[in-house]
Amino acid sequence: MPNFNLFPLVSPAVPHGSRLISLQVVAQRMKSVGNIQKITAAMKMVAASRLKGAQTKMEKSRGLVEPMVRLLGDQPGVDAERTLLVPVSSDKGLCGGINSTVVKYSKVVAGLSGAQVPLLTIIGEKARGQLSKAYAETLTGAIVDLSKVPLTFATASLVSDTILNQGAGKHQIVYNRFQSVISFKPTVATVYSSGEYEKAAESGMNNFDAYELEGPERSEFLLDLSEFNMGVVVYNALLENSTSELGSRMQSMENSTKNAKDMLGKLTLLYNRTRQASITTELIEIISGASALEG
């Protein structure tokens, strides 16, 4: 790698007034920065156009979550025998800090269940890359490439089945909740197994026993309900996270485009200045040579 000197005018090493090789280097860099700018601008446009649809879909998925939380409660602090942590991340990068946020928060939540390290089922390539080494012993699996086809409730049910099959009593799902295009809230959703919900219902920790039952008896009802609840939470978390991903990508690509534009402006200025300086120097040489001949 040659040592590019972007500021030949102030460099003492370069003889004054010579046409510089670095001018070619600057021209090359201008071209590559220009290309990068085009790519980031295109990525921003793609993210922006997908965001609207994703946001509508995500907002509709929020409906199911609220009644579930009302009935079963939101109790992240209750301990169960085994905890399963599910960090939700994206498969692709270049989307700002949302994946590292999920990883950071997951690490803290993983430290909360005492001496016992929680089981881990990772969703998304990015969190897998960052967490699978640190939690290799309790890692039960990773689910990736969910974003390749539009998410359906059936897919989310398959994912939640995989999660429930690990047999944990408490499941904590860490994801970015979409607030607006520029703000995402790291959120921890807690889903218990039906057994834990039954205990909570008996001790009055949730409202379940205030309701009459239409359907199978309580333990079977709660089994079905907790499975449905997991499907609902996973479906919403996946949509929230992918919407946040698009918003965050839009934002970060806009910044990159702006940075590339600034850089291109600076390089263009440098290029033109250097070119003009050398032309001026050459002109002076010619004129002074001519006037010496005349005199």
Add this chain to the structure above:
Amino acid sequence: MALRQAMRRLGALSSQTSTAARAFTTSAPRLEATEAQKESIKSFMDAFDQNKPIPTMDLPSTPSNFMSPEREVPATPPEKMTLNFYMPHEIQFKDAEVDQVMIPATSGDFGVLPGHVPTVAQLRPGVVSVQLNSSETQKYFVSSGFAFVHANSVTDIMAVEAIPLEQLDDAAVKKGLADFNNKLVNAKDDYEKAAAQIGIEVCGAMNHALEGK
């Protein structure tokens, strides 16, 4: 049907007379559960606060942060009940004021009027009929799901799939029923058998709903 509604209304009336007792019994565990939730979130946040690697890190949110405030339980049932009808991919009704809703539970159909006792129901494939006002009724065929009837006359219906009854195709339903019957006969293992039985149940319910339209 009319008799059944009358029974429901009578039931609602009798529950009205004992409002004070009911309000006490339903609100006491409610309050306790709210307290338990608050405590649980607080202990989680405290533990998080102690464990976080950098002091400037914000605390995470939990789903209850984003919920709309719950309505009070009124002393007397309101004129109209509030219906929320959710699907994963669609919100059919949100805070809609309606007269009555018929819900197909696994243990039988039941109607919900304002002031209905708090109930949680598991749905079977069947027709949810929403009586918007005295002249207008909308019917939806739901595949499965749950319904929560709350003490504050709010009803949440959560269906995996629901479509307006008039969009069901009679011929396709009959064909589906015949297909699944065939599959049940030719089923090789328990899984195929169970899948065919579910198909028959859903198609049969659709067929029944279309006949009763």
